[in-house]
Amino acid sequence: MSAVDPFEKPAPARATGIIRMPVLRARGLVKTYGSADETVRALDGVDIDIMSGGITMVVGPSGCGKTTLISVLAATLDADEGTIEAFGESLHDMDPEAKTTFRRRNIGFVFQQYNLLPGLSAEENVEIPLILSGRPRRAAREAARAMLVRVGLGDKVASRPSQLSGGQQQRVAIARALVHQPRLLVCDEPTAALDGDSGRLVMNLIRELAVDPERAVVVVTHDTRLYGYADLFAVMSDGRIAKIARKEEMSSNSVAEPHP
Amino acid sequence: MLIVALKMLARDRAKFLSIVMGVTFAVFLIVEQGCVFTGLMRRSGAIILDTKSVDLWVFDSRVKTVDDLRALKDSDLWRVRDVEGVEWATRWFKGAARAKRLDGRYENVLVIGVDDATMIGAPSAMVEGSVADLVRRDAGIIDVAGSMKIGGVEVGEELTFNDRRAVIVGKSAATRNFQSLPVIHTRYSQAIQWVPTERSTLSAILVKVQPGIDTDVVAARIRDTTGLIAETPEEFRWRTIRYVLKYTGIAINIGTTIALGFIVGAAIAGQTFYSFAVDNLKQFAALKAMGASEGTLAAMILVQACAVAALGYGMGVGLASLVARSAGPNGQLPVYLTPELLLISAGAVFSLCMGAGLVALRKVAKTEPAMVFK
Ligand SMILES: Nc1ncnc2c1ncn2[C@@H]1O[C@H](COP(=O)(O)OP(=O)(O)O)[C@@H](O)[C@H]1O
Ligand SMILES: [Mg+2]
Numbered sequence: 338m339s340a341v342d343p344f345e346k347p348a349p350a351r352a353t354g355i356i357r358m359p360v361l362r363a364r365g366l367v368k369t370y371g372s373a374d375e376t377v378r379a380l381d382g383v384d385i386d387i388m389s390g391g392i393t394m395v396v397g398p399s400g401c402g403k404t405t406l407i408s409v410l411a412a413t414l415d416a417d418e419g420t421i422e423a424f425g426e427s428l429h430d431m432d433p434e435a436k437t438t439f440r441r442r443n444i445g446f447v448f449q450q451y452n453l454l455p456g457l458s459a460e461e462n463v464e465i466p467l468i469l470s471g472r473p474r475r476a477a478r479e480a481a482r483a484m485l486v487r488v489g490l491g492d493k494v495a496s497r498p499s500q501l502s503g504g505q506q507q508r509v510a511i512a513r514a515l516v517h518q519p520r521l522l523v524c525d526e527p528t529a530a531l532d533g534d535s536g537r538l539v540m541n542l543i544r545e546l547a548v549d550p551e552r553a554v555v556v557v558t559h560d561t562r563l564y565g566y567a568d569l570f571a572v573m574s575d576g577r578i579a580k581i582a583r584k585e586e587m588s589s590n591s592v593a594e595p596h597p
Numbered sequence: 598m599l600i601v602a603l604k605m606l607a608r609d610r611a612k613f614l615s616i617v618m619g620v621t622f623a624v625f626l627i628v629e630q631g632c633v634f635t636g637l638m639r640r641s642g643a644i645i646l647d648t649k650s651v652d653l654w655v656f657d658s659r660v661k662t663v664d665d666l667r668a669l670k671d672s673d674l675w676r677v678r679d680v681e682g683v684e685w686a687t688r689w690f691k692g693a694a695r696a697k698r699l700d701g702r703y704e705n706v707l708v709i710g711v712d713d714a715t716m717i718g719a720p721s722a723m724v725e726g727s728v729a730d731l732v733r734r735d736a737g738i739i740d741v742a743g744s745m746k747i748g749g750v751e752v753g754e755e756l757t758f759n760d761r762r763a764v765i766v767g768k769s770a771a772t773r774n775f776q777s778l779p780v781i782h783t784r785y786s787q788a789i790q791w792v793p794t795e796r797s798t799l800s801a802i803l804v805k806v807q808p809g810i811d812t813d814v815v816a817a818r819i820r821d822t823t824g825l826i827a828e829t830p831e832e833f834r835w836r837t838i839r840y841v842l843k844y845t846g847i848a849i850n851i852g853t854t855i856a857l858g859f860i861v862g863a864a865i866a867g868q869t870f871y872s873f874a875v876d877n878l879k880q881f882a883a884l885k886a887m888g889a890s891e892g893t894l895a896a897m898i899l900v901q902a903c904a905v906a907a908l909g910y911g912m913g914v915g916l917a918s919l920v921a922r923s924a925g926p927n928g929q930l931p932v933y934l935t936p937e938l939l940l941i942s943a944g945a946v947f948s949l950c951m952g953a954g955l956v957a958l959r960k961v962a963k964t965e966p967a968m969v970f971k
Contacts, residue, residue: 411886441889448970465601469884
């Protein structure tokens, strides 16, 4: 791993997020899948710091371990080895219950497949994180509606996922991921199921709504067209972080400008 | 989150319907077969049940069921009347006879003879005519269901028993009996003319206990002084039911059907509910990732199971009682819906759904929240 100190140089003016401080620090992460005779070392000694205040983009070819990495960072999957300090807590020491509470308090999720509950309307989906954390129904409903307005779906609060386009569903998912003001937002290939325009719309929303000095945003993608949205890159290869790079350090032909 | 759980369940129309149908079917099978069972049991003691205002039945000590009474001696009646605490004791006759219709056909019927003077044991509920008409010459009262079974017998119709004339003067609402034979009530003196019998004709003695005196005490006294058995209607009914259960194989037959109903129902309901939970595994995984605790997920699944059980139960019982209503208690099918049956089937279906819920829950509990990334 080539350690790059993001504070070495000031963030470039083009980047809207200003990387502040490491809020999540992972060391020596190892994760192996499979049985004794056939194992895949999906994470092979990963060290990474995730900063608040900007978007860290985890990039690399399919199968290199990106999803596994953010699953571990988001406390949904246990690593076999390694330590994670997140927001001052030691994830690797937590029992499953504590991890559940940690996720509920600190993490917002956006998935490639949206993963909205199909039986629930947009607003009912968005209020779930608030209901889970015990917010009164009325307050949860109001916050969910306000969040849907912010993602531009104020007129779709009562729509079911099946009545929405893929891009709209992903915007509902973004609203759901941010409604409880999590300190970490993880997005796994958030645009992979979308066409180019919808993808850019989704990334713009993440850029505008999610980036916050108090929040770290991790976006996993292998879509080079999205590179322009990143503040910092973690380039993965074969279960390792090959390099940590700021945008201008990525080869120019793989970096496209964002289309706000 | 329980409301979220119910929405998840109810808004998945197709699956929701198939689960509820499965549970409904299971409940229907259990309740329906249970009804047939209780219906048969009720029929087996129907005659006892219909004979009102009697405290004790007195019969021969070898008697096992109301359908197998053995003749008592007339002197037994006097001895019972002499027992301390007996308010009154009356004769009661029951016998099988063949009735000849006007068109020459013969029908098997049960003839019940009640005390000429007091009419104790006469039908308590009439559909047509009046019990008072039994005093008329050759008069008999037939039960409605039985009369329909032999093609309808009208009031005023004449039948012939053993070359003796009988006139139907009314129709009673008697409970159908085990053999489903038409029942004709008449006076005791009339009955023993219609039915060819041996020397003695007394089938049983009906006893009323003096007010304020313990029935069991009087029953014991009757037993001691006469060597006969004295039982309350309920005891006698259960004696009959026990015999039927023991010697007819009904219990095994219906028990098997109920067990099959339960198994088939359990398979359908359990399987559909389980597959519902498994189909929703990813949704549960998403909730898990978002920080829903094991307890929350368990509550959600169990609430879904409860909802399915309650709906299926309601519809199953509704269906079964529709059938029971159209068929019984005096219809062609021996069905009888009892509170016990409702309780038992409720217990069965709720434990069934809970079982399926728990199996589904295990599956959900084992799911890694990271599955949601796949
Ligand atoms: N549940 C699993 N069981 C077995 N192998 C897995 C599992 N999940 C991922 N893998 C393997 O681990 C490696 C990394 O996978 P993943 O983290 O999904 O990569 P990426 O998201 O970069 O495409 C791949 O070789 C993949 O086949
Ligand atoms: Mg992936």
